[in-house]
Amino acid sequence: MDAVRQHYEIYPYPRYPLLASIRRSDTSHLKLSRLWARWNGCKLPKANRQILIAGCGSFAPYPFSLANPDCRITALDLSAATIKRARLHCLLHLRLNVRFVVGNLLDSQTAPGPFGLIDAYGVLHHLPDPLAGLLALKQRMTGNGLLRIMLYSHGARSGTEAARRALRRLQVQDLPTLEALYKRLPQGSRLAERLGETPEGNTDHGLADAFLHPQVTVYRVAELKPLITASGLELLVFSHPGALTDTATEWQRLSLQEANGDLDTNFVLLLRKTTTA
Numbered sequence: 456m457d458a459v460r461q462h463y464e465i466y467p468y469p470r471y472p473l474l475a476s477i478r479r480s481d482t483s484h485l486k487l488s489r490l491w492a493r494w495n496g497c498k499l500p501k502a503n504r505q506i507l508i509a510g511c512g513s514f515a516p517y518p519f520s521l522a523n524p525d526c527r528i529t530a531l532d533l534s535a536a537t538i539k540r541a542r543l544h545c546l547l548h549l550r551l552n553v554r555f556v557v558g559n560l561l562d563s564q565t566a567p568g569p570f571g572l573i574d575a576y577g578v579l580h581h582l583p584d585p586l587a588g589l590l591a592l593k594q595r596m597t598g599n600g601l602l603r604i605m606l607y608s609h610g611a612r613s614g615t616e617a618a619r620r621a622l623r624r625l626q627v628q629d630l631p632t633l634e635a636l637y638k639r640l641p642q643g644s645r646l647a648e649r650l651g652e653t654p655e656g657n658t659d660h661g662l663a664d665a666f667l668h669p670q671v672t673v674y675r676v677a678e679l680k681p682l683i684t685a686s687g688l689e690l691l692v693f694s695h696p697g698a699l700t701d702t703a704t705e706w707q708r709l710s711l712q713e714a715n716g717d718l719d720t721n722f723v724l725l726l727r728k729t730t731t732a
């Protein structure tokens with residue numbers, strides 16, 4: 456865990472300009488009252504207007520605050536440098552309903568909740584035991600509470616993962632060394648191609664997150680299902696780009712895409728803690 460923390464102390468993710476702004480209308484998919492009404496079929500109880508952004512990174516608290524001015528938001532991250540930047544981004548945009556906490560989501564004393572909505576986007580796959588993380592978040596959810604997670608898929612990440620592992624074997628641990636290596640690589644080599652084709656590869660935070668990360672798990676479709684089952688949470692819907700609304704059909708579509716070698720999205724899921732779970 457310390458290696459992950461140290462990574463994000465050096466390379467907070469993402470590193471958008473502090474004055475970068477978005478329109479409230481573009482954040483409606485993050486609005487708790489809307490999600491609650493859609494999936495629980497009733498008005499959000501006042502007591503449940505609490506949101507936890509677990510592994511918040513340096514930007515997400517801003518759009519969540521914009522979407523949810525009527526909620527109390529807790530932004531939790533392992534890295535103090537990340538929290539510092541996230542806090543500054545919110546302050547500069549006068550988003551004041553966010554409490555910032557440096558800490559580990561595995562520690563049950565930290566931000567115990569309960570929360571009506573938890574967001575852990577791109578976080579659990581950086582834990583040594585992602586299921587333990589999922590269960591730790593479930594503990595913090597209200598009855599009928601919602602949890603959005605994003606997990607890396609084997610399909611979307613296999614090329615990046617091969618390059619990341621190769622770079623670790625070469626003991627490339629910082630961006631200047633990575634950039635110097637990239638310049639020396641023969642054009643057309645597989646590693647050069649991987650480095651060149653990475654989404655966000657034109658940013659320091661994107662390169663560092665893709666290639667210098669010390670801890671990554673990727674999931675095949677067949678591994679995702681047991682993880683969700685073991686958590687005891689209910690899968691409501693997939694929300695990655697192109698996902699079908701019916702979950703049974705989406706499992707089939709994902710399996711087929713994976714078998715054909717053309718699965719190119721990570722998995723985004725909305726889960727619910729049923730009152731009996």
Ligand SMILES: C[S@@+](CC[C@H](N)C(=O)[O-])C[C@H]1O[C@@H](n2cnc3c(N)ncnc32)[C@H](O)[C@@H]1O
Nearest residue numbers: 463468510511512532533534559560576577578
């Ligand atoms: C890839 S970033 C994603 C940030 C944000 N969720 C987003 O979507 O932009 C992962 C973040 O999770 C944080 N993180 C990783 N493990 C954590 C843990 N055990 N507890 C709290 N935060 C953690 C990291 O410090 C990092 O800021």
